[in-house]
Every structure is written in structure tokens, then in C-alpha cells.
Amino acid sequence: MQPAPQDGVKIRVRGLTIGYGGVPILRDLDFDVHSRGIFVILGGSGCGKSTLLRHLTGLQTPIAGSIEIAGVTRFPPPVDEPPPFGVSFQTGALFGSRTLLENVALPLQKWTGLPAPDIDNVAFARLRLVGLGGFENHLPAEISGGMRKRASIARALALEPDLLFLDEPSAGLDPITSVELDDLLTTLNRSLGVTIVLVTHELESIFRIGTDCIMLDRDALGIIARGDPRELRTDSSDPRVHRFFNRLPAGA
Amino acid sequence: MRAAVTALHLETRDVADGGVEFLLRGELTLATAQTAWPKVVQRATDLPEGALRRIDLTSVERLDGAGAAALLALRARTSTPARPVELAGARPEALQMLQLYGCPSQHQCLKGEPQQMPILEQVGREVLGLRAGFVEIVDALGQLCVAIARAVRRPGSVAWRDVPQLMERAGADAVPIILLINFLVGFIIALQSADQLRQFGASIFLADLMGISLTRELAGLMTAIIVAGRSGAAYAAELGTMRVNEEIDALRSLGLDPLRQLVLPRVVALTAVVPLLTFLAMVIGALGGMLVAVTSLDLTPTMFATRLQAAIRPLDVVEGLTKSGVFAAAITFISCHRGLTTRGGAAGVGRSTTGAVVTILFHLIALDAVMSTLFNLLR
Known part of the structure; x- marks a missing residue:
């Protein structure tokens, strides 16, 4: 694991403007993600949450501004280096032609010099950690959506990162699976010290595990609230934030 | 109720x-x-x-x-x-x-009326689209060159493990169809030419005709067309599906370069197997011609083979095999590029696959024309 910077800031975002084809959808974002926290990016549909996550993970280049992870700027993304973080995508994005074990083993094969049997053991341990022991030889198409998301987290954890990005991990899952996933993230955060950045609009999940958050708004093209989600729910005077946290429709 | x-x-x-x-x-x-x-x-x-x-x-x-x-x-x-x-x-x-x-x-x-774009604007947009497409291709070629340079510097960063399987799928699995099609092509060309040659008492020159046309042009081109339909379409669909399923993003998020993981192994595999398939196509095409020569022109297999050997020069075979290598690289590049730039779900994968095959066919003919001209200058 990389040591956290002295000030405890894991991700530092300054003046970040992001969008598509030069047209900004979010402007001048400034925020810090603190080490060992569970940071939630939230907001209504289409406000740019997933796009922001794609920029944080280096999959898209910002229009302006900077992103530093553990004190190192991410643009242009470094070449031929293992990433200092793991990413779990909304759909799982597992490699369809590989078994779950092969999916998790791939980053280990590429970035470690471990012998094949050891790689398999590590990959199997990751799968057991997310509750998928016994499914290692299944193809992604042979398991449920919730299991695919957990397998995706196992792959994201393969290289032992201390920072994990997750895009809507509990979207479309039944309440029990969703709680189990939240418990897994809390365990990773508390036991392994993994900093977690997740995009979601599942309120229950936000209140259960989130320690810090920013709320994005499509019309404001930026951040309209930040802080502890539980405090925002009770203390925010912004009607947009109040509506969001209390599930109130527009005009209520 | x-x-x-x-x-x-x-x-x-x-x-x-x-x-x-x-x-x-x-x-x-x-x-x-x-x-x-x-x-x-x-x-x-x-x-x-x-x-x-x-x-x-x-x-x-x-x-x-x-x-x-x-x-x-x-x-x-x-x-x-x-x-x-x-x-x-x-x-x-x-x-x-x-x-x-x-x-x-x-x-x-009221739903807005669909806006009818003036014809000049349509033409302008199409021209700009062509320009953007050209820039995109140049950009993709540049990225491929950078990927090759990085692969040379760090050979371990290429997914070599996938190459044998890709070679088997594109090469060994294609042998039956390559043999069948090229045998029939040789047979048909010989059949169409036999009557004309017989009229001039030039039956023996069927071997020259078959030898030169197969080695320089037909074997390579027919093989490339079959490979484009089989492997080119498969690569575009495979990479396109990976793209819409976010698997390409997943690769990048693991610090892996999709060009070195997916494209270069395919370039290597196809560039290695297509010339071999082309050589097989040359041989089987000549056998198709020989069948016509023996059955329609009363030539013996020995006469045909001797004449064939005399007609074909090493440069003809080199020309055919060189062309097939270039065709293979073009097929892989175009199909992978189409796949990696797929947008729009299942329909997008379909569009990429069709687009890849059509673009490949056009480029095969264009490349063939350029290379034929160059080899003619060499002769």
C-alpha cells in the first residue's frame, strides 16, 4: 500500500472542469477525499456522478483542473504502472470469456512476479473475501448481478490497493444483498484501511456507510453540498439537498 | 373482465x-x-x-x-x-x-417538427465527418505505433499468451474454407479460360495464366476477403462487445493498455497466419486449374506442373505473400479500431461489424492496386 500523504488527504481535486466534447457538465470542482474514509458522490440522475468517477480513475481527460491521488497528479495517466487504486464498475465489467478466478488473477499476472499457483491462491482468497468461494470456475454470465458486482470488487482488490472506486455498487440489488455489500465495504474500510469513493443515490446505503460526501447538481453544474451525509440530511438549509435526502419530489 | x-x-x-x-x-x-x-x-x-x-x-x-x-x-x-x-x-x-x-x-x-437540414449543410456535415474520420484513423495509427514502440521496450506487456489461440482460430480453423474456395476459384478461372486458349492452340499456357494470376493476385486477395469475413468481423464484434460492456475501461483501470492486450496479439496472429493461408491457397488454386487442364484440355499433370514451375518466378510468390501480410495487418487494424470505437449497445456492435467488413474490403482493393503498381515497377 502507498503511504497516505501527511495531511491525510488521499485525493485532492482542484478547479476540475469535466464534460464531453469540450462542453462542461461540471465546473470548477474543488474537494478532498480523506484517507480511510468512505466518500460518497451523490446527486440526481444525469448530474455527472459517473463521469466524475471516470475522471478520477483516469478513464477520461478533464477539460481543466487537476486531480492528485496520494500526492501524485493523474494527468496524463502514467504508462506501464499498476494503478494505485481499484475500480468496480456499475455493470461489473468482468471479462466475459474468463472465469471469475481468471478475472481476479489477470492484474496479478500482469503486475506481480508471483508463480501461477500463488496467483491462483491469492485470487481465490479475494473471491472468498467477497463471498464467492466455490464460484471461481464460473463464467460471469453464469452468476447473478449481485455476484458479478462482488466479483468486480474482488478484482478491484486484487493488487491490494488502499483506494477503491465503486460506481453504483448496490444499484439493482435486492435489499439483503445490498446490505451485505455495504457490510463488505465497511469491513474493507475498517479492517484493511481502504479508502472508498463510491457513486450512488441509494439513500440507505449513503447513511449506513458514508462518512463524507459531495452532492452534485445538474443545473448548478457543480457541488451544492458537502459534509457528513447524516448531518446534511438534518442540517442543510438548501431546498435541493433537503428534497434529495428526504425523498421529496420537486415542488414539495 | x-x-x-x-x-x-x-x-x-x-x-x-x-x-x-x-x-x-x-x-x-x-x-x-x-x-x-x-x-x-x-x-x-x-x-x-x-x-x-x-x-x-x-x-x-x-x-x-x-x-x-x-x-x-x-x-x-x-x-x-x-x-x-x-x-x-x-x-x-x-x-x-x-x-x-x-x-x-x-x-x-406538441412534439417538435423534425428539422429538415438544408442540403448544403448536409454536404458540409458529411465533408467534416470525413475529415474527422480521417483524423481519427491517423490518430489510431499513431497510437498503434506508440503501442508497438512500448511493446518493443517492454515485451512482457503484450498478451502473448493469447497469440496461439488467436492463430488457431484465424488460421487452422480457416483452412477448410480457404482450401475449398480457392480450389473452386482456380477451377472456375481455368474453366473460363480453357475455351479461349484452346481456340488459339495455346492450351499449355493455362498453367502460365493460373500460376501468375494466383500467386500475384487471386490467392492473396481471396484469402484476405475470407479472413476479413471470418476474423475481421469477429474481432470487430468481440472488441465492440467488450467496449459496450465496459470491459475495455476495466482493462485500462487495471493499468493495462487495450492495444497491447487486445490489438497487438491479433495483429501478430493474423500477420503470421494469413501468408501461410495464402500459400495454401496458391497451391490448391493451381490444383483446381490442373483439374480443368487434365479433364478439358488433354494436358497431363506433369506437363501442367512443369509449365507452372517455369512460369512462376520467386518474385511472384514474394509479391503474393507480401501483399497478404499487408492485407492481414490492415484487416486487424481496421476491425480492432472499429471494435474499440463502438458506441450504442447491441446495435452499435452490429454497425461496427458491418462497417469493419465494408471498410476492409475497400481498403484491400485499394492496397492491392497500390502494391501491384509498386511490384510492377520492380519487375
């Missing part, structure tokens, strides 16, 4: 100042609107502007979402700023439906 549907009826009534009032009776629903509603709209359209004042819904027994949308659209279309059309007498359920589908302004009730 639902009660029987009551048809929609329209009555009109004249009101003051030359105005007209519509009285609707029955059910205005998706089922009834299909037959009766166009007549209502026609009657409203036939009226002078601003003449329709009121639509009385007192006798409308049922109004569903489609009916409410149609009614609101009719009101929006026939209202004028001075004389808005009034919807009156709606029963509570119908009123609820109208409020649910209500529009903040009259304009928002």
Missing part, C-alpha cells in the same frame, strides 16, 4: 361569433382513438383559425393517457393567443388524467 368499449362520437354545435364547440361522447382511449380521433382532428383542422372555442367532455365516459395526450395536443394546435380552446365538463377521473398529462405551456404539448 373489462366492460365493452364505447365508441367515440363527435357532435358540433355553433356558438356566438362564428365559433364552434365540440361535444365528445363515449370513450377517448387508445382503443377508440385509433378510428374516431383522426376524424375529430380533421374536423378541427377544417375550421377557420380560432373558430374552435370549447371541447365539451361531459359525456366522455373514460379518458386514458393516450386520449388525454391527444386532447391536449389538439387544444394546443387549435388554440390562438386570443382565443384559447377550453376543455370543459371533464369528470373527476378524466380531469385527473388531464392534469397528469398537462403541459406547463401550450407549446410543450
